[in-house]
Amino acid sequence: MAMATMSIRIPTNMTSHHLHSLLPRACKPFGSASHKTLRKSLKLVCRSNDLYEDEDYLIDAPVSVGDGFSFSGGKYSDEPSPSDEWFKQGKLVKAYPVGGAGEKAKDPVFGLTMGSGSQSSTDLFRWFCIESGNADNHKVILIHGLPSQAYSYRKVLPVLSKNHHAIAFDWLGFGFSDKPQPKYGFDYTLKEYVSSLESLINELAPDKFSLVVQGYFSPIAVKYASNHQEKIDNLILLNPPLTAKHSNLPSTLSVFSNFLLGEIFSQDPLRASDKVLTSCGPYKMKEDDAMVYRRPYLTSGSSGFALNAISRTMKKELKSYVEDAGTMLMDPSWKVKTTICWGQRDRWLNYDGVEDFCKNSNHKLIELPMAGHHVQEDCGEELGGIISEVIRKSRF
Secondary structure (H helix, E strand, O other), X not given: OOOOXXXXXXXXXXXXXXXXXXXXXXXXXXXXXXXXXXXXXXXXXXXXXXOOOOOOEEEOOOOOOOOOEEEEOOHHHHOOOHHHHHHHHOEEEEEEEOOOOOOOOXXXXXXXXXXXXXXXXXXXXXXXXXXXXXXXXOEEEEEOOOOOOHHHHOOOHHHHOOOXXXXXXXXXXXXXXXXXXXXXXXXXXXXXXXXXXXXXXXXXXXXXXXXXXXXXXXXXXXXXXXXXXXXXXXXXXXXXXXXXXXOOOOHHHHHHHOOOHHHHHOOOHHHHHXXXXXXXXXXXXXXXXXXXXXXXXXXXXXXXXXXXXXXXXXXXXXXXXXXXXXXXXXXXXXXXXXXXXXXXXXXXXXXXXXXXXXXXXXXXXXXXXOOOOOHHHHOXXXXXXXXXXXXXXXXX
């Protein structure tokens, strides 16, 4: 594996004993610095305990002043990468006002002012959006799950573009969208996500559209849909949390909510992207795809801190949002045509109770035997065809 680099700005009075207490066991400094004051720039090798056990990536980069958690260099910056090509296909859309007093964001560990790449815009947040198909056709908005990116729909977009105008976007805190730090304009509450989604959709789809949403962000989309039923032709949920058994995050995600340990693990690109995306189903990640998913964590510490914040919010609020979503979908007044697609090899959400839920709510259930939690990764082209057919049947 090629080298990537990161600078970690350490207070000058921190000793190696303190550093070792902060770092995961997989991180080992080169050489011996026992009981000596550390310099500000450290050279480290980080190893993933579970993935790529024989491969290292280097952490040692003099980067932008003030950002103690930025990565640069290595094959991620020497030449164009798959993430660069993906970014070129999209655009930034401004939506949802930036809150707070307009102060420069600081990292939550050392309180250092973060670099420009970790700062949000000053007026409206920037959302990375990618679209495909004729803009005059029926719009289909695709929402990724936790933790993922719009990139997860790369195989779905070409299929939908034949007859629809498909738009996928990165949530705030993910991918190429703004990643505001908590207390600096966005606190990653689920209520804020509902409000920000409304603001973005007003920019993307002023008229009627169909909405596709995956995984743990589904209750947010259901809440939005309940307030705008007249705008939505179809709501298609991909492995959403529906029952009481789905109200808790799996350990692979909840670890990011832990005090201190969460901050450390969320800065590990392999743990924050590769491990979580491949632990929830049969998905086997190719290196080119992994480079796109890792890129946010390799370019700014803000990505990790955002993951840390949303994981803590989900741990506190997911149960009530799942219950509310279930109540809304069961309500006789629910008018949005709803389809639930379920990858049966999901290792995070149990299938028990899903079939009964769909029967009792009178919503259509489509099972995908070979897909896991991230259905769009495992069966992208097939899912694109399913979405197209669901929309075709409901519209005609």
